[in-house]
Amino acid sequence: MMKNPMTPLEREHRTFALERLRSVATGIFEPLGGTFFLLIAIQYYQAGETAQAFAATGGSAGLLLGPPVVAWAQKSGWRVNHALAAFQFLMAAALLVAAAVPLLPVYVAAGLVALAASTACIPLSTQYFQQNYPPERRGTLFSIASTIRLGCAALVTWAAGEWLADDLAHSHALLAVMAAAAAASGWLFWRSPGDPLDPGSGTHPFRALATLREDTAFRHLIIVWMLMGFGNLMMVPLRVKYLVEPRFGFAYTEAQAALLIGVVPSVMIFALTWWWGKLFDRVNFFVLRAALNTTFLLSNLFFFLVGSYWGFLVGMVFLGISFAGGNVAWSLWVTKLAPPGRVADYMAVHTFMTGARGVVAPMLSVYLAAFLPMPWIVALSSGLILASLVLLGPELTTWHKRRDGQPVAEGIAE
CATH class of the missing domain: 1.20.1250.20 (MFS general substrate transporter like domains)
Known part of the structure; x- marks a missing residue:
C-alpha cells in the first residue's frame, strides 16, 4: 500500500x-x-x-x-x-x-x-x-x-x-x-523529506546563468552582492596583516590577533544568528540587506581607521554582527525572490559569483597592500560597499511584489 x-x-x-x-x-x-x-x-x-x-x-x-x-x-x-x-x-x-x-x-x-x-x-x-x-x-x-x-x-x-x-x-x-x-x-x-527539482530547459551545464538575462531584478541584486562581497572579502586577509606586521605600527602577538579576529566575531555570530533569522522572516529583505552592508562598512572604518585597540574591538564586533546576519541572508535570500521551482537555479548563480569573488578579491588585496597605503585600500573597499547601498535603493519598493518567490511582472521570462 x-x-x-x-x-x-x-x-x-x-x-x-x-x-x-x-x-x-x-x-x-x-x-x-x-x-x-x-x-x-x-x-x-x-x-x-x-x-x-x-x-x-x-x-x-x-x-x-x-x-x-x-x-x-x-x-x-x-x-x-x-x-x-x-x-x-x-x-x-x-x-x-x-x-x-x-x-x-x-x-x-x-x-x-x-x-x-x-x-x-x-x-x-x-x-x-x-x-x-x-x-x-x-x-x-x-x-x-x-x-x-x-x-x-x-x-x-x-x-x-x-x-x-x-x-x-x-x-x-x-x-x-x-x-x-x-x-x-x-x-x-x-532520511529527510524532499522532492525532485523541476527539469529545467536546455542541456548546457551552466544554463542556470541564463537567469541573469531573464530576471532583471535578480541581475541587479547580484551586482549589489558582488560589490558588497568584493569590498568585504578584500579586507579579510588584511586584518591579520594589519595587526601583526610591524610596518603598520601595532605588531600584536598571535594570541592577541586571534582573540580579536577569531573569538570576538565568533561570539557575536553565535549570539545573534537566531535573532537575524527572525528578522529575515519578518522584515523587508532589502532593508535587511542594507543594514548588513552598513555594518560591514562600519566594521571596516572602525578597524582600519581608528588606530587603537578599541577601534579593532568595535570593528570586530560589527563584523560579527554582519556575519551573523550574512550567514542567514546569504543562504536563504533567493527564496525571497525566485519562483519556488527555480530556487536552486538562482542559488547556483549566487554561489558561482561568490566563488569567483572569493578567489579574486583576497589575492587582489594582498597584492595592493604591497605598495598602497592601507587607507587607500580601505577607501576602495568602503567605496564598493557604499556603491552597493546606493544600488539597493531602487529595489526597496519592489520587495512586496517579489517576496516569497512572486516575480515582478517584467522580471522572469518562463
Missing part, C-alpha cells in the same frame, strides 16, 4: 528534527575548510607554496561548480535530499582517502574533492529548505540549526587544535572522524 504523503507541517517538523541532528555532524567537519585542511598541509606535510595555494581554493572551487551540479540534479530526477546525501557521502569518501594515504599529493587532491563537495551542493540545500520550511518561519528554523552548528564547530576547533598540538600524527584520526561526520550528515539528508 502506498504511504500517505506528509503534510507541510509534518515535513517541517521532520526536517527541523533531522536538521538539528545534522548540525552536530556538520559542526564536526566544517572546521576542515576554515582551519585544519591548510594547517595539516603546512604543519604535518610541510607543504610548499603551490600545494598551499591549491589547498586554499577548495571551497571556492566548489562554489563555482554550483550551476553544473544543479543541471545534473535536474537531469537525474533525484529527490533533492538524496542528491545532497550523495555529496555528503562523496565528501566522506574523499576524507577517508586523505586519512588513509599519507602522501601530500593525495592529501591535497582528496581534500580538494571533499571541500568542493561540501560547497558545490549549497544551491540544492537552499532548494531543500524552500521545499520543507514555510516562508514565515524559514529564517528562524534555519538559524536555530545554524547556531547548533556554530557551537559544535567552535568546540571541535578547540578540541582538535589541542589534539594536534599534542601530536600532529593525530591528523589521520581527525580526518577519519570528520569523514564519519560527513557520512552521518549524508544519512540524515537521505
Whole structure:
C-alpha cells in the first residue's frame, strides 16, 4: 500500500528534527575548510607554496561548480535530499582517502574533492529548505540549526587544535572522524523529506546563468552582492596583516590577533544568528540587506581607521554582527525572490559569483597592500560597499511584489 504523503507541517517538523541532528555532524567537519585542511598541509606535510595555494581554493572551487551540479540534479530526477546525501557521502569518501594515504599529493587532491563537495551542493540545500520550511518561519528554523552548528564547530576547533598540538600524527584520526561526520550528515539528508527539482530547459551545464538575462531584478541584486562581497572579502586577509606586521605600527602577538579576529566575531555570530533569522522572516529583505552592508562598512572604518585597540574591538564586533546576519541572508535570500521551482537555479548563480569573488578579491588585496597605503585600500573597499547601498535603493519598493518567490511582472521570462 502506498504511504500517505506528509503534510507541510509534518515535513517541517521532520526536517527541523533531522536538521538539528545534522548540525552536530556538520559542526564536526566544517572546521576542515576554515582551519585544519591548510594547517595539516603546512604543519604535518610541510607543504610548499603551490600545494598551499591549491589547498586554499577548495571551497571556492566548489562554489563555482554550483550551476553544473544543479543541471545534473535536474537531469537525474533525484529527490533533492538524496542528491545532497550523495555529496555528503562523496565528501566522506574523499576524507577517508586523505586519512588513509599519507602522501601530500593525495592529501591535497582528496581534500580538494571533499571541500568542493561540501560547497558545490549549497544551491540544492537552499532548494531543500524552500521545499520543507514555510516562508514565515524559514529564517528562524534555519538559524536555530545554524547556531547548533556554530557551537559544535567552535568546540571541535578547540578540541582538535589541542589534539594536534599534542601530536600532529593525530591528523589521520581527525580526518577519519570528520569523514564519519560527513557520512552521518549524508544519512540524515537521505532520511529527510524532499522532492525532485523541476527539469529545467536546455542541456548546457551552466544554463542556470541564463537567469541573469531573464530576471532583471535578480541581475541587479547580484551586482549589489558582488560589490558588497568584493569590498568585504578584500579586507579579510588584511586584518591579520594589519595587526601583526610591524610596518603598520601595532605588531600584536598571535594570541592577541586571534582573540580579536577569531573569538570576538565568533561570539557575536553565535549570539545573534537566531535573532537575524527572525528578522529575515519578518522584515523587508532589502532593508535587511542594507543594514548588513552598513555594518560591514562600519566594521571596516572602525578597524582600519581608528588606530587603537578599541577601534579593532568595535570593528570586530560589527563584523560579527554582519556575519551573523550574512550567514542567514546569504543562504536563504533567493527564496525571497525566485519562483519556488527555480530556487536552486538562482542559488547556483549566487554561489558561482561568490566563488569567483572569493578567489579574486583576497589575492587582489594582498597584492595592493604591497605598495598602497592601507587607507587607500580601505577607501576602495568602503567605496564598493557604499556603491552597493546606493544600488539597493531602487529595489526597496519592489520587495512586496517579489517576496516569497512572486516575480515582478517584467522580471522572469518562463
